[in-house]
Amino acid sequence: MENPFYQGDHLTGGYNNRCLVYDREGETCKRCGSAIMKGIISSRKTFFCPNCQK
Template sequence: MENPLYKGDDKTGGYQFYVYDREGEECFRCKTSIVKEEISSRKTFFCPNCQQ
């Protein structure tokens, strides 16, 4: 998702371009290590702290 879900939502949006193919590197927002998981045979990258 690119846009916040509600007014004041500062965690939703913009993640897909900041984490893709960066497994093990630091998240730009919180410095937590980016995780890669395989879901239905597809790669998924996310920050476990920002994207709870």
């Protein structure tokens, strides 16, 4: 998600800056200001705001 597929590729890569909760554990939610939490489900990382996501 972060790196382009090949040199000179301007269509892919740089998506991590657009993610609002992914890999932002402990940071504040941009919607409500609560702390973003990290969970493990089936050996995969999940990030969520406990206030916004019920």
